[in-house]
Each structure stands twice: as structure tokens, then as C-alpha cells.
Amino acid sequence: MxxxxxxxxxxxxxxxxxxxxxxxxxxxxxxxxxxxxxxxxxxxxxxxxxxxxxxxxxxxxxxxxxxxxGLHILRIGALLEDRLDVRRAILPVLESVRDRTRNTAFLCFRRGDNAVCVERLGGRDVQDLAMRVGDSYPLYRGAAPRAILSFLPEADREELLARATELRKQGERVPDPGIMRDQIGMAREAGFTVSDADVTPGIMAFGAPIYNHRGDLAGAISLSGLRERILAPESNTADEVLEAARRSSEALGYPAAKEAVA
Missing domain, CATH: 1.10.10.10 (Winged helix-like DNA-binding domain superfamily/Winged helix DNA-binding domain)
Known part of the structure; x- marks a missing residue:
């Protein structure tokens, strides 16, 4: 049957x-x-x-x-087309920063309370197997996911934190919401997030948000590598990820990025 x-x-x-x-x-x-x-x-x-x-x-x-x-199908098609266009526009930026820094470069989109990896360019010095294309991580875990969380509109961010609080009460392994709020505050002040071995031991990453031509949060990019190399005095990973995010937003037509270049 x-x-x-x-x-x-x-x-x-x-x-x-x-x-x-x-x-x-x-x-x-x-x-x-x-x-x-x-x-x-x-x-x-x-x-x-x-x-x-x-x-x-x-x-x-x-x-x-x-x-x-129907309009429902057309909206889904438009969303998919937007996301494919985002990936296509940002790929040269990711390739450039990967080649220059030798770090692994990621592009992530939000999907509900998670971030899904849609592009991953492996670094030259280490082949970290975490966050492969198609993998999904909670928005509180990892540099790119936390960049999305940190720069969400306030209402969306608060709703997500409220859901995380409930999950924590139910025994789920969710960070303390107070700690998440502190991390969000630091990220919004600095413009980037830091993931220090919270996904893979010995691996550190920096993440930053990217915006589209409407000024909406389009996703986030991140750069990851060996912790000792990321923290080396000559390393400037934070500046690199911020510049790559600015160039990515510029490629998507984000007005503020264009004004910063002018």
C-alpha cells in the first residue's frame, strides 16, 4: 500500500x-x-x-x-535568482582575498535561524573540512553566521534571541543570551565578528556582513585559518574581511559602499 x-x-x-x-x-x-x-x-x-x-x-x-x-512560485524564483546573482557577483572578491591572505573564504546566507554556506574557497595553508558548501550552522556559531545575527534588523534579532532563550531552557546547547548580546554589541561596534575555535579546534575566523542594492542584509563572508597565523603580528585578517565585505556590498550596488569609495 x-x-x-x-x-x-x-x-x-x-x-x-x-x-x-x-x-x-x-x-x-x-x-x-x-x-x-x-x-x-x-x-x-x-x-x-x-x-x-x-x-x-x-x-x-x-x-x-x-x-x-502563481505569485508564490514567482517569488521563490526571484529569491533564487537574487541569491545566484549574489554568489556570482561576490565570487571574484572571495577569490581575490583568498589568494592574497591564503585563508579559506566563505559566503553564507540566512535560512531561518541558521546560516547556510553557499560558497567556500579553500585556503592554501590548511584544508579545514568544517562548513562545506550546503552545510548549515546556527546563527550563534561561527564567524559568518554570527555576522548575520549581529547585523539583522533589531526586531528580527530580538525574535531570534527569544527563541534561543527558550531552546536553552529546554536543555538545548545554546549559548547564554547575555553572552550573545555582548558579542553582538562588540560586533556592531567593530563591524566584524570573531570565531575563536568555536567551530574547529585551532581554527580562528573573522566575519563581516554584506548588503544589497536596497540596503538589506544579503548575507556574510568570513575568512578562517590557523589560529596562530591569524593572530600573528603581521596578520591583518580583520581589515581584510572588512574590505572584502565592503567590496562585496559594492558589487551588489549597496549605496553606502559606493559613497565610501567616492
Whole structure:
């Protein structure tokens, strides 16, 4: 019975995919046109379109009986495109700072109460296996995640800290909110965060926020390496990550970054 249900579910998803692909190509179509294009009876196509409409995946147009991709799907597509554009725009900056400092460079985006690594350029001196592309860390752990947390809008930041407090009460391994607030205050004053072996023993990292053309927090970058090398007198990792963050924001059209260059 489970196998049959799974097969039925996959069949429905495939039909939905056919409808979505068609609407992506033609813009809008009637239920009859959709049924003919995807080789399904009109009656079952109407039922499928009703389900997709309820999910926000398709919308009816002003002309009765015609359908187009829903706003929900379009928003997801726009968000994905924005993030791909961010990665593409910032990659040259990350490559430059990685080559210059020999440290590992990261780019992270926020995903709920976590930060997900979307780009990682390995350093020349050490190959740290922590935070690989696709890995997700809580916003209170690691330099780039804490940079996102520290520079979130105040309301978002307070909501996240409140949730962290509840998790701590439930026995989860969450830092004391008072300590997190102190770290946030220091980060906002300095413009960067510091992660001292709290992800990987012997590894230290600096992180800084990046902003898009609307002035919104787009994510964060970080540089990590061996602790003794990061702390060496000749090292200027904090300045490097701040400059890389400024250049990244500039690449995304952040007005303040452009004014700073002018």
C-alpha cells in the first residue's frame, strides 16, 4: 500500500511539473489547452489546477478559465535568482582575498535561524573540512553566521534571541543570551565578528556582513585559518574581511559602499 501511495504521489508531482513547465513557456493558458499539452483529461486537469491554485503555485488570470504561474512560485524564483546573482557577483572578491591572505573564504546566507554556506574557497595553508558548501550552522556559531545575527534588523534579532532563550531552557546547547548580546554589541561596534575555535579546534575566523542594492542584509563572508597565523603580528585578517565585505556590498550596488569609495 505504501509503495502504491508513493507511486501515485510521484505521478501527481510529474503532472504538476508538466503544467508548471508549460505555463513557464507560454505565460498563460486555458484548462483545455493545458490538458491537451500535458495529455490529460480536462476533468482531471481542472482538479489538478484547483490543487495548484490552493497552494499558490498557479493563479487564474483576469480572463476566466485561464491560468498562469502563481505569485508564490514567482517569488521563490526571484529569491533564487537574487541569491545566484549574489554568489556570482561576490565570487571574484572571495577569490581575490583568498589568494592574497591564503585563508579559506566563505559566503553564507540566512535560512531561518541558521546560516547556510553557499560558497567556500579553500585556503592554501590548511584544508579545514568544517562548513562545506550546503552545510548549515546556527546563527550563534561561527564567524559568518554570527555576522548575520549581529547585523539583522533589531526586531528580527530580538525574535531570534527569544527563541534561543527558550531552546536553552529546554536543555538545548545554546549559548547564554547575555553572552550573545555582548558579542553582538562588540560586533556592531567593530563591524566584524570573531570565531575563536568555536567551530574547529585551532581554527580562528573573522566575519563581516554584506548588503544589497536596497540596503538589506544579503548575507556574510568570513575568512578562517590557523589560529596562530591569524593572530600573528603581521596578520591583518580583520581589515581584510572588512574590505572584502565592503567590496562585496559594492558589487551588489549597496549605496553606502559606493559613497565610501567616492
Amino acid at each position: 505504501t509503495v502504491e501511495n508513493d507511486a501515485s504521489g510521484i505521478t501527481i508531482l510529474r503532472k504538476a511539473e508538466s503544467v508548471m513547465t508549460l505555463l513557464e513557456k507560454v505565460g498563460e493558458a486555458s484548462a483545455t489547452e493545458i490538458a491537451a499539452a500535458v495529455h490529460e483529461p480536462v476533468s482531471s486537469t481542472y482538479r489538478l489546477l484547483g490543487s495548484l491554485s490552493a497552494l499558490g503555485w498557479v493563479d487564474q488570470t483576469a480572463t476566466r478559465g485561464r491560468y498562469r504561474l
